[in-house]
Amino acid sequence: MIMILKCIIVDDDELSRKMLEKLCAQIEDLDVKGLFSCAMDALRYLDENLVDLIFLDIEMPEMTGLDMLSVRQDLPPVIFITGKGQYAIQAFEHNVTDYLVKPVNLTRLVKAVEKVKQQLTKHQEKDVDHIFIRSGGRFIRLRFSDIRFIESIGDYIAFHTKNGKHIHHSSLRSIEKQLNNKDFVKVHRSYIVNIHHIDEIEDNTLVIGDELIPVSRSNRSVLFQKLRMLE
Numbered sequence: 001m002i003m004i005l006k007c008i009i010v011d012d013d014e015l016s017r018k019m020l021e022k023l024c025a026q027i028e029d030l031d032v033k034g035l036f037s038c039a040m041d042a043l044r045y046l047d048e049n050l051v052d053l054i055f056l057d058i059e060m061p062e063m064t065g066l067d068m069l070s071v072r073q074d075l076p077p078v079i080f081i082t083g084k085g086q087y088a089i090q091a092f093e094h095n096v097t098d099y100l101v102k103p104v105n106l107t108r109l110v111k112a113v114e115k116v117k118q119q120l121t122k123h124q125e126k127d128v129d130h131i132f133i134r135s136g137g138r139f140i141r142l143r144f145s146d147i148r149f150i151e152s153i154g155d156y157i158a159f160h161t162k163n164g165k166h167i168h169h170s171s172l173r174s175i176e177k178q179l180n181n182k183d184f185v186k187v188h189r190s191y192i193v194n195i196h197h198i199d200e201i202e203d204n205t206l207v208i209g210d211e212l213i214p215v216s217r218s219n220r221s222v223l224f225q226k227l228r229m230l231e
Contacts, residue, residue: 003117006050008034010042010065011057011081016102020055020081023109030113039063043072047155047171051076053116058082058091069094073134074170074178077116131178133159135166142166144183148197148208150175152190160211185226187215195226 007030011017017035024030033051036042040063042054056078058065065080066087077097080087081104088099097119098112130143142159151158152172159166168175176186186192187206191213200207204215206223215223 003120004029004031005052005113005116005120006031006033007053007055008032008036008042008045008051009055010036010039010060010068011055012037012060013057016057016081020104023104023106024055026106027110027113029117039065039068043068046072046075046174048173050173050177052120053113054078055081058087059084066090066094069096072169074174077119079112079116131175133166133168133170135159135168140166144179144194145196147184147194149191149193149211149213150184160208182226185219185223187213187219187223189216195223198227 007024009017009020009024009032011020014037017037021032021035024032033049034042034045036045039060053076056065056068058080059082065082069075069078078094080091080096080099081102082099083102085101091099097115100108100112129145130141132139132141134140142161146161146163148160148162150172151160153167155169156167157170157172157175159168172186172190172192176184176192179192183194183196184192185195193206193208193213197208198206199209201215204217204220206213206215
């Protein structure tokens with residue numbers, strides 16, 4: 001079975017973007033979803049859309065590729081494609097999947113994409129029971145079983161647990177993909193809940209502890225399927 005990777009290209013040089021896009025078109029398991037000339041535009045896109053891979057330049061105005069990795073710890077696998085090799089050490093300190101120096105040829109690009117596929121496959125095969133988030137300047141491990149629900153608050157999300165609330169800079173869409181856990185379901189554009197913490201459901205509202213959480217009409221059937229309930 002072919003694993004199709006949704007990807008974006010972030011490079012301030014238009015010619016480089018177009019050349020890489022043409023190379024990607026020759027790889028059947030790549031689906032280029034967007035081309036961006038700056039990191040900020042790419043981040044705004046990622047707030048609303050899920051991708052599996054980012055092809056990222058380093059030297060860009062306003063925000064470099066390294067800066068982009070520093071401000072967002074929840075990004076999908078990254079392949080740096082840059083005109084210089086001097087940033088390789090810094091790049092791998094950010095756990096990027098690969099580092100390619102321009103001009104890139106098809107053979108080398110295919111090898112880099114294969115690394116991403118292997119990385120994603122290993123992640124899917126792991127029986128992960130937790131997630132790490134950055135909150136208050138430190139990384140915190142949250143066990144899935146302790147998360148009661150997740151709430152979107154502007155450019156941030158709040159993880160509500162039995163021991164308190166943790167704020168993390170990310171989008172709900174991005175976290176939804178990272179959870180990859182059968183116990184969680186999105187019930188509203190602003191809420192993901194852990195079904196094991198639901199106390200009551202009445203009409204278009206569910207109760208978790210003292211919290212009332214709305215259930216949108218479009219997500220109601222998915223929730224009921226998770227709970228194996230009949231409407």
